[in-house]
Amino acid sequence: MVVTYMENVFIQIRRDLHQIPELGFQETRTQQYILNYIYSLPKERYEIQTWRTGVLVKVLGRNPIKTIGYRADIDGLPIEEETGYSFASSHQGMMHACGHDLHMSIALGVLTEIVNCPIDDDVVFIFQPAEEGPGGAQPMIESEEFKRWKPDLIFALHIAPEYPVGTIATKKGLLFANTSELFIDLKGKGGHAAYPHQTNDMVVAASYLVTQLQSIVSRNVNPLDAAVITVGKITGGTVQNIIAETARLEGTIRTLSAESMEKVKERIEAVVQGIQASFQCKASIDYGSMYYQVFNHEELTAEFMDFIREDTDVQVIECKEAMTGEDFGYMLRETPGFMFWLGVESEYGLHHAKLQPNEAAIPAAISLLTRYISFKGTR
Template sequence: MEAISPFVAIRRDLHKIPELGFQEFKTQQYLLHYIRSLPQERLQVRTWKTGIFVKVNGTSPQKTIGYRADIDGLPIREETGLPYRSEHEGCMHACGHDVHMSIALGVLTHFAHHPIQDDLLFIFQPAEEGPGGAKPMMESDIMQEWRPDMIVALHIAPEYPVGTIATKEGLLFANTSELFIDLKGKGGHAASPHLANDMVVAACTLVVQLQSIVARNVDPLDSAVITIGKIAGGTVQNVIAEHARLEGTIRTLSPAAMEAVKRRIEAIVRGIEVAYECEAAIDYGAMYYQVYNDPALTAEFMRFAEAHPGMNVIRCKEAMTGEDFGYMLAEIPGLMFWLGVDSPHGLHHAKLTPNEEAIDRAIAFLIDYFSWKGNAE
């Protein structure tokens, strides 16, 4: 029988029960059951929707250090073939949040038994993948009362070997927004196009025009991406479509570029309404603010990691990925870092298989880091 550590076992338990945003009921109960098994003398536990706050009271606190772990899964059908694969058909921890939770529980377990000088706040956040849990969690009464002075989070990185930490000062992840555009015109018989307003043609024209925004409306020294990932329209081959829907995403490296891209999208869509005599509606869906690492805290963190045995530190580039942890960093100084898990398949892939050796190594590293930060004079 395979010998695994307690927190690898926890990861496998959690991997079986992935749940979508704000539906993490089994996950929340699993986490609460484990947290209640720990010594409670210094713990304060509160729930928020399907999330959890756990405060570890310090011995003589001067500040509060926050640590966030996201808990939701993705609507992806797992194809790993693992014995502990998802039991929830069509849902998978394909972004590694099961790993994030098990690491957080490992760090929490240590400090429940061995409190440090300062307070620690563990935040188990729902709905990171959508519709977004960080922003409303920041606005909660619990966060207002227990607001940390600094905050840290990690995200697994399949492309890096185990033992690797990758991060940088300043911008790490992009500003992101979903994009949904509905076009409604007049349908009709395929043999009489002059009597209808074809929304398939309108949608195709719109896609081409949207691609001009990055090339002609964004500062060349800035960066943006507009991707239309899905188009749906029409009902049958010989009927002109009266409705079409475009679904996509916007990514920018600055809030100003995001605002400029959206203004231009709205102007182009107004032009489509006139040109094709149709009605259009735009929905930006979930929007995530950029992940911006506090320069001083991140530089200090990287120096600590470089001196930690067995850790390889990489100063990485910013990425166009999105993370709603950015809403927390917008108000609280802190940082996010990539944790290497050496998987042949990437994030959001149905065959993502993180190397579980990363779990206990990350726990040991974070225990040392928080002990150092939380006992500083």
């Protein structure tokens, strides 16, 4: 593969951004990097706004009748990097382990192309914070800044380590699940391990609760639907000879329909009420970040897939829906559009400390998306 100067620029941008991952709504260095780059482009061809740690850029069309939206998320994850990169994260305990460094560099590449070769319609590039948590999409679309430039259609990508470079995967309708975090705190009465009858043991209560939560999916969700309740962490107690006064369960809920999400939460609350009565304890539930399903607009998605098949050498795959979550679903609930997977062929998957996406996907995506936006926005 012959790498051109422009391709090198955006690969280097990815590497620069990879070194400064920041958690949700803390992306100050990332925001400044994005702004510094955008300010290097011809200023008469775009307008710019900031929202919290995010950035919105409107590239002015020659004769606009609609606004095309493209979203890239910008935050990192609390993961200690193990890639061995020479450009590894300089922020201890944080890493771009979900590919948002690629998402940003691709968006900046497409932005550059559209600024230098304007199309008829306006294009809004949305650099959104806090996708990994606590969730930036919903408050962003409710902001005055976003409403001022609300797009008429919107799309986004997510890297996919399991697909080779030069591959796009998507589908009409449901692509990603409804997701919710789950935190349950139990408080009883602790005491000496030799006198259990004088206590209300929260380790035992938590153990019963975990097993009962697993029955919700098997007995309360339609077998033709799909749902997952995973408890990934339990904490309780202090030492081996003290009965635990408190315990905490941390997990996630994922469903393929919004209705099932509500049903699952109703059953969780009923089960927790039962635990309170059985173990004479107090319980509280916090659902943390909740993401709405990513539901691709059928006509726009079909058009995008046809465009790839007919006008590019990129392979397009019609994939299955996944239980992953993405707060881009909130944007699609308000505006027609779609999301797709971009192949980056990495041995290690998303949220892994050794994720190493193939950087050849960056220029390939910039070329594809520039052509698609030009196709959608030029009459």
